[in-house]
Amino acid sequence: MTKKTRTVHDTMGELEVPIDALWGAQTQRSLQNFPIGSERMPAELIRALLEIKWATALSHAAMGRMESNKATTIAKVCRDLIASVKAGDLTHFPLVVWQTGSGTQTNMNVNEVVAECSNRLCPDLVFHPNDDINMGQSSNDVFPAAMHIAAKRILVERVLPAVDELIAGFDDLATRCRGQIKIGRTHMQDAVPIGVDQEISGWNGLLRQAREMLIEAAKNLTDLPLGGTAVGTGLNAWEGFDEIVATQLSEITALSFSAASNKFAELSGKQQLAAAHASLKMLANGLFKIVNDVRLLGSGPRCGLGELILPANEPGSSIMPGKVNPTQCEAVSMLCVQVMGNDVAISLGAASGVFELNTYMPMMIYNFLQSAHLLADGCASFQTRCVAGISINQQQLQRNVDHALMLVTRLAPVIGYENCARIVKDANNTDLSLKEAAIASGLIDAEHYDDLMQLQDMLTPEPSARNSEP
Structure with a gap:
């Protein structure tokens, strides 16, 4: 046998x-x-x-x-x-x-x-x-070094390229939407006009901010505690080993690493890994806001906001024929929540080192890598299966602009805030358009109203008197 x-x-x-x-x-x-x-x-x-x-x-x-x-x-x-x-x-x-x-x-x-x-x-x-x-090693210096290597690699090789791809996708969408104007919203209520490309640039601004944080986080994962052995003193390691092994690892991984100057801190605390994950969380925070904006702006098709037309990737309901749902937005919003939860666990783990060693390391790196994979996959999928296929419902944008009452803000410097508030109230109560209510107030005539209500002029600050001097 x-x-x-x-x-x-x-x-x-x-x-x-x-x-x-x-x-x-x-x-x-x-x-x-x-x-x-x-x-x-x-x-x-x-x-x-x-x-x-x-x-x-x-x-x-x-x-x-x-x-x-x-x-x-x-x-x-x-x-x-x-x-x-x-x-x-x-x-x-x-x-x-x-x-x-x-x-x-x-x-x-x-x-x-x-x-x-x-x-x-x-x-x-x-x-x-x-x-x-x-x-010349201890698990106590080897494992945290491996955490830094794995975390830095996934940020550089997976997360940042996926973020760049999504930023490029939104840049392309903004270019396609240039010149289109919509009504902005604050407190989920009608506000003043904004360019569609301006709104998209706000989304991309969040992604670019997160990108800069991730780049800095990757740099901060460079220091390795190898050579510190059991408690950071370097017992059973040779002098200079820490610098030599960091150089070897830089060559092997094609990433930049150096010997940590304070190995006691690296063994007992996990500040850099926690900070790096906080950058992933900030990406998740921004992405969560973006996908929720997109699905709200794409709500409908008949009874929602309906300003964006999202790609129809698959049937959305097992009972309602023809229903299509914003599933990419939903998937990404869920993974963002998971990343935020992982950040809580990692923060608690990083804070829980006792004396010369942190003993939450496997949980921390598992959650870190899960977050990184989710965000990289989520950014790539959202770009490919949603952002690349978004189109604008121009008729709906124009309809909303035509009915917007907060355009009255443009009149405030001319006829005063309180007069404008009365015009809005009258328009609401009598079902008049803003223009009709403004003219009916006797405070402005049609020609002056039309001259002021140039939407394109509302998208940037007023030229200063200094700039208008000959």
Whole structure:
């Protein structure tokens, strides 16, 4: 009978693992001790840990602490495992998020897998998970470093490009709408005119503000606490290792990293990650406002605002034939709420470090990466399946402008605020148009009224007397 397990050991004794598993005893114990939830450690985090093992091996070889043949073997194994993880294969990294708050078991999972693969690749050498793969490291400095690497990469490679795509989409929509004028709204009530492109520029302004915050957040994830080991003092790490490994990681990841100047702060607090997620939350806040504006402006088609015509992507109702709903807006609004919830969890986690270590790290990076994926996917989907297909209901815009009473604001400098208020009240009570009520007041004649009511002139400030001087 073929044996289905192999025997492994750690400092607590022997136990069996599946014969085809590459992990060792500590990973198996974690599987047994934490049957909690279905949330697995994210691939981005595993990749970052493998990159750290690769970089530390090369760094130790460069410093004379590890034989070069061992270092090159570890580097090759890490490269191969990274390729597998990038392809979606997490077979050998099975641990859940809900484990030790330092991420020690996932760090050991990676150490064990790299050691086993290295031993199989070079059986003449001996690779130990702790002595070789984890040399000069502690989970306490490795895991937060991996968090920064994974977080920075997803901001740079996924979130920012998706935001740029959405900004470009709104820029295109604004160009298509240039010259079209609508009634603005404040407090959800009629206000004064605004250009459709001006309204869209407000949406894009929110996205651009979030974009700048995200760029700054990515820069602030540059510092790594590697070399701090268990409590930040650097016990069992060599002097200068922190700078060498940061340089190696910069080359391996094609991202910029440096050694943290205060490793005690990086181990015990998670300020930079929390701040970076706050930038994701600000993107979610702006996006939430935008999609809700879009779906309200597209409400109808007969009995709503109906100023925007949204793409009809799919049937909207299982009972009402022909109904089409703003589903892209709804999906994005939901994911924005999820990101806001994740921010609360991350903020609490970041504030909960005790003495020399924060023990909420797996939860924090899981939520961070989920938020980043949701926002990147949401921006891309909203642009492709909604913004790109929006058109303007020009007839509805004109109808609203024709019926708007707040155009009276234009008359206030000429006939006074209180007189204007009486004209609006009379127009409402007698069902007159604003022009009819204004002329009936005797305060302005038709010619003067028409001269003042040039909509295009209402979209910018009045020229100053200084600017009008010859």
